[in-house]
Amino acid sequence: MATLEPAVARRRWRRHDRGVTAALLSPPLLWLLLFFIVPVGFIAAYSVGAISIFPTDAGVVSFEDWARFLSGDTIYTGLFWKSVRMSLTVSVVVVILAYPVGYFLALCASKRKYVLLLMIIAPFLTSYLLRVLAWKVILGDSGVVNSLLFSLNLRSSDDPIQWLLYSQFTVMVVLVYVWVPFVALPIFASLDGLDRSLLEAAGDLGAGRLKTFWRVTLPLSLPGVVAAFVFVFVPTIGEFVTPLLVGGTSGYMYGNAIQDAFTRGIDWQFGSVLAMFLLLVVAGLMLLFGRFVQVRSVAA
């Protein structure tokens, strides 16, 4: 009977392993290359005028638009910080609201947790636009909130609370609503993987429930919390649909400026500068957060 030497077997297995890895990884890598890296390359090329949409434009490389943007003299710097502020607020509120949900699902809901999880993400079965439009019905002048105030005589019907709809507040409310269920997932995942014996041990060593939470549960779920934060922060900072629908005159965000530059402004070069800048900021943040979030610990 011919048995392989262990070293040979290991080598073969390793070669085989490498083949499998390549086979498994190449479709997503190819996808990423074709639909992310290459388009981003195009945007970068647009941003310096290396390519342009109009045949009449010469296609001369120029960093003028970058210089104009980075000089800080344009309205876009302020707009960027406004979006960062809004996005930060939304992310913090979302994480605070989603944490108890994830906690309940992972540590209290026991057998029913997956059913409950399904129920939490059920709103995702409807169109995003319908969910946003529904908020118009709730927050409008004659909407649910104002009508309630009228009927309780807390507010005269001639004078509804107007800032409920078409304001920065509305944009943030809708974004929080949309993202809470999503963000509960990574928090749930990190809490679900928590070793329960650690909690028992903390109890045995005399820690109260609050102390156990502060010293054991929270630190261990921190990667999930950071991941959750990034999950909200990154997409909302470039958000443009929600401000368009419920933002009114004050909810305009950085993402809207990018969209406008590409459509109404027909200034793809400057639009690309705005888009690339956002991409670079987000990439930088990801690198920073990457130090805190170990993918494995979230996945576990």
Added chain:
Amino acid sequence: MNENELDRIFAQNTDRRGFIKLAGMTTAGAALLAACRQAEETGSGGGGGATGATSATGATATRPAMSEEPGGLQVFDWSGYGNGDYYPDEEKEYLWGQYLERTGDTPEFVLFENDDAGYTKVAAGTTYDVVHPCGYKYQDWVDLGAMQPWDTSLIPNFANLSPNLVESGVIDGQQYFIPLDWGFIAPLVNADHVDTSEEDTMGVLFDERYAGKIAWVDTLNMFHVAGLFLGIPDVYNMTDDELIEVRDFLISKKPLVRFLWSQSYDFWLSFKKEEVWAGYSWPDTVGYAEAKGMNYKYLQPKEGRISWVCGMGLFADTANYFHAHEYVDSWSSTKAAEFLLAYYYYGHTNTQVDLSVVSPGIVEALSLDDPTALEPPLAIPESYMPRRDVYAQYWAEVLAS
């Protein structure tokens, strides 16, 4: 909220989805197309300048007959103009029923959200057979080299179109566009809350008395409206100083505004619920207000209404030359014109339209029986903006302020 309105919301929803899809496609896909085109041009060593139109003219003789054309006419259009977003059966029957009957072909519709988005997509290299932009952009489309002139002898219904209005589709002496639907831009006010005894003015959209009850539109047209109000002579070609004056004026009045609409129907819903009392309005909202029996007034401002006319253009490289002419003939018919009037409250350049398809209130509010209504001093026709990029920049500053 009745069933009909729900339908509308769904229709609008599709429309927005289409728009988001479009936005996505323009950013990602178009980059690729543009790059390819760039490469092509560099390869052929062509010496700059947008001169594509020249290749298009006078080629009718060498064209294949309609039976040899591929069909599947690609129509690049607004939502609800035949694709069935609003009235699936009626749009088909009235707007392109005649086309279907004569050619047996079902057109394919690709939608754009507004003139600029449509233009950008084509500028990036995508082409169709027929496109439906508005008058102020005609010159841009022709400059792009993407269009060719129509052969009006192939459009029997062309003879029924108002010669006056059709003139606006002539560029460089050739009928590049067939102007069809028209309408106004003017303030619509709720007469229960807004004092209509004063002389009508665009100023109602900047009036402190109606703070929080005003809706603007989210387009560069706000520069025209404000420019007219401030007495600027040519609002379509403002100088830098004038633009700065208008921009600062708009920024100072923005706090009075509840929201900026990008879909006419959003404005109507809000106007109906009395969330806003005065707004920048197209004729469709006037029609809804009339049908609802609201106490409204569609102003005839002393500065003039703004009038617009949109029309069909023919792509230079279309393989469906004769199909496209049949399609436009269908759109030029009295049947199509009456549909637009009865369902959208839009005018049509066809002069044979029976005005009794709408109520007398609408005929009056929209001056449908007044042939001078589209001309100064009653209306200022929307026209080409040579410096639209500068307008866009200033408008972005208003939005971001």
